[in-house]
Amino acid sequence: MGFLQVLLFLHLFQKLSAQSPSPPTNVTSSSLDSILQDYSFRAFVNPRTGILYDAASPSNFTGIKLAAMRLRSGSFRKYGVHSLKEFSIPTGVTVKPYVTRLVLVYQNLANYSQFYYPLPGYDYVAPVLGLLAYDAKNLSAVNLPELELTALNGSISISFADLERIPQGSGAKCVSFDSRGKATFKDSVRNTCETVKQGHFSVVVKSVASAPSPKREKRSEDSAKTWIIVGSVVGGLILLGLLVCLVMRCRSYKKEEKIREMERAGETGEALRMTQVGETRAPTATSTRTQPMLETEYAA
Ligand SMILES: *[C@@H]1O[C@H](CO)[C@@H](O)[C@H](O)[C@H]1NC(C)=O
Ligand SMILES: *[C@@H]1O[C@H](CO)[C@@H](O)[C@H](O)[C@H]1NC(C)=O
Ligand SMILES: *[C@@H]1O[C@H](CO)[C@@H](O)[C@H](O)[C@H]1NC(C)=O
Ligand SMILES: *[C@@H]1O[C@H](CO)[C@@H](O)[C@H](O)[C@H]1NC(C)=O
Ligand SMILES: *[C@@H]1O[C@H](CO)[C@@H](O)[C@H](O)[C@H]1NC(C)=O
Numbered sequence: 001m002g003f004l005q006v007l008l009f010l011h012l013f014q015k016l017s018a019q020s021p022s023p024p025t026n027v028t029s030s031s032l033d034s035i036l037q038d039y040s041f042r043a044f045v046n047p048r049t050g051i052l053y054d055a056a057s058p059s060n061f062t063g064i065k066l067a068a069m070r071l072r073s074g075s076f077r078k079y080g081v082h083s084l085k086e087f088s089i090p091t092g093v094t095v096k097p098y099v100t101r102l103v104l105v106y107q108n109l110a111n112y113s114q115f116y117y118p119l120p121g122y123d124y125v126a127p128v129l130g131l132l133a134y135d136a137k138n139l140s141a142v143n144l145p146e147l148e149l150t151a152l153n154g155s156i157s158i159s160f161a162d163l164e165r166i167p168q169g170s171g172a173k174c175v176s177f178d179s180r181g182k183a184t185f186k187d188s189v190r191n192t193c194e195t196v197k198q199g200h201f202s203v204v205v206k207s208v209a210s211a212p213s214p215k216r217e218k219r220s221e222d223s224a225k226t227w228i229i230v231g232s233v234v235g236g237l238i239l240l241g242l243l244v245c246l247v248m249r250c251r252s253y254k255k256e257e258k259i260r261e262m263e264r265a266g267e268t269g270e271a272l273r274m275t276q277v278g279e280t281r282a283p284t285a286t287s288t289r290t291q292p293m294l295e296t297e298y299a300a
Contacts, residue, residue: 029117032116033107040066041141052067052068069104070136072101092152097147100137103134108130109130125163125205129160130199132198146198158201160191171188175204177201178197188203
């Protein structure tokens with residue numbers, strides 16, 4: 001009974017503790033965009049249009065790479081941006097709602113990709129890259145809404161530079177996330193992905209371990225196994241303790257019984273045989289190895 005209760009308790013405990021995510025932040029992907037918008041705009045100190053400025057990422061998001069470029073909407077549409085890190089933006093991209101100047105924000109989420117854009121059943125082989133657009137009217141503004149980019153004349157291409165080794169036989173897929181975090185998959189052609197909108201992009205492969213069981217579930221399955229083992233050990237120890245208690249109790253009961261018996265025997269003078277040794281009566285057990293003797297016997 002103790003064992004099962006311990007198991008049940010441990011399971012409940014594990015379920016409760018599994019609910020808090022591992023990284024120490026409850027920032028969602030869209031609030032992360034807001035934070036990164038703020039930080040990327042800070043790179044602009046007397047900015048020139050059409051120049052890409054690298055920005056410092058927040059100290060609690062080390063590893064994330066940021067860059068920003070300010071442009072006139074007219075020239076953006078007319079010329080595009082041939083090279084903005086991994087992105088290449090063709091001519092004919094419209095901006096909605098209309099703004100005179102816009103800021104293009106580049107994000108490389110590096111090792112935060114998996115956390116902010118979890119994809120059960122897939123492994124990232126590239127970091128999640130973001131391309132977002134904002135109004136450039138006020139460069140100290142925060143919580144700006146995103147602008148809608150639409151490529152009318154050919155798509156925006158993304159050449160992933162540092163792809164991790166893709167496992168053999170697994171086709172790499174391009175994944176893109178819209179502003180609500182909805183994922184769309186397309187086949188990747190030579191490490192290049194295409195989009196006609198702003199958003200977040202990466203390359204993934206199907207999880208090797210077990211395609212039908214997503215990584216997160218697997219992890220919790222593993223920890224469930226761990227808890228079962230811990231539970232069994234603890235339960236086993238408790239059971240052992242109970243057993244030891246029981247044995248001790250039995251023993252002490254037996255001892256008490258013996259003492260009681262001896263006491264009883266003492267009263268009736270039955271249990272111990274008294275033997276006459278010389279002139280003295282001495283108690284002996286039936287199988288005493290050396291009979292008690294008195295020195296006076298030798299003398300006599
Ligand atoms: C990280 O920094 C940003 C900006 O400074 C802040 O809004 C956010 O709450 C911080 N997150 C944590 C977990 O400290
Ligand atoms: C994070 O959680 C705290 C309390 O749990 C809450 O007050 C805060 O608004 C949350 N932040 C975000 C960005 O969700
Ligand atoms: C990402 O890597 C940086 C160092 O490059 C580290 O400080 C940070 O804690 C890592 N974040 C996560 C979520 O692994
Ligand atoms: C569309 O792209 C082609 C070449 O890529 C270019 O010649 C043409 O002017 C573009 N049209 C618009 C409307 O930007
Ligand atoms: C720009 O935005 C900042 C922060 O929201 C605000 O304090 C400031 O008044 C704004 N400037 C203009 C000219 O709107």
